[in-house]
Amino acid sequence: MNAKRRIETMEENRAKLIAAARRAFAEQGYAAASMDDLTAEVGLTRGALYHNFGNKRGLLAAVVAQIDTEMALQAQEAGAHAANDWEGLLAEGEAYIRMALDPEVQRIVLLDGPAVLGDPSQWPSQNACLQATRTIVERLIAEGILKPMDPEAVSRLMNGAALNAALWIAASEDPEEVLPKAIEAFRSMATGLLA
Numbered sequence: 001m002n003a004k005r006r007i008e009t010m011e012e013n014r015a016k017l018i019a020a021a022r023r024a025f026a027e028q029g030y031a032a033a034s035m036d037d038l039t040a041e042v043g044l045t046r047g048a049l050y051h052n053f054g055n056k057r058g059l060l061a062a063v064v065a066q067i068d069t070e071m072a073l074q075a076q077e078a079g080a081h082a083a084n085d086w087e088g089l090l091a092e093g094e095a096y097i098r099m100a101l102d103p104e105v106q107r108i109v110l111l112d113g114p115a116v117l118g119d120p121s122q123w124p125s126q127n128a129c130l131q132a133t134r135t136i137v138e139r140l141i142a143e144g145i146l147k148p149m150d151p152e153a154v155s156r157l158m159n160g161a162a163l164n165a166a167l168w169i170a171a172s173e174d175p176e177e178v179l180p181k182a183i184e185a186f187r188s189m190a191t192g193l194l195a
Contacts, residue, residue: 014052016042018066021059026104030060030112057116064113068125071099071109076132086145089136090190093162094183100169101179110170120163121156130159146193154193161186 020042024033035056039046053059078095079088099105114120121130134155140146146154165182172178 022063025108096162097165100166106170
């Protein structure tokens with residue numbers, strides 16, 4: 001097998017494992033998902049899983065990164081339709097919070113992810129979101145729309161508020177009831193940043 005084909009096969013196997021894990025983690029949860037069942041489902045061995053991800057935790061990290069990236073794109077899409085950068089920033093945060101109602105997001109990203117992978121604010125995908133938020137915040141400060149504050153602090157607090165609201169919704173007994181409370185508080189808190 002030539003080097004190009006070997007790389008393609010490895011990428012295909014990686015994609016198969018992520019897709020199967022995503023289904024298993026969403027349906028059964030991280031703890032209950034069997035790696036033997038998962039690898040058998042896609043016709044691969046545990047060796048392929050270990051080669052690509054190191055272990056089950058590494059596979060969860062890859063699944064979380066994939067979903068978190070999709071969430072960021074959805075949030076950015078919501079922000080892109082807003083009338084201006086300020087409304088776009090709020091729309092992105094609200095869209096992220098609303099995604100906590102999605103069962104797959106709830107279980108994998110907001111419940112199992114933090115339990116297994118630790119503090120979500122330290123995940124690489126969250127750091128990418130933070131940098132995107134910071135770019136908008138810097139622009140809003142420069143335009144005089146936001147108070148002249150440290151853009152890093154503002155960005156971290158905005159992202160942290162959206163993330164913690166989503167975590168609260170996912171862990172609540174009644175996510176549908178909590179959602180409007182979380183969005184109202186997020187919006188109210190954010191308006192305190194306006195110049």
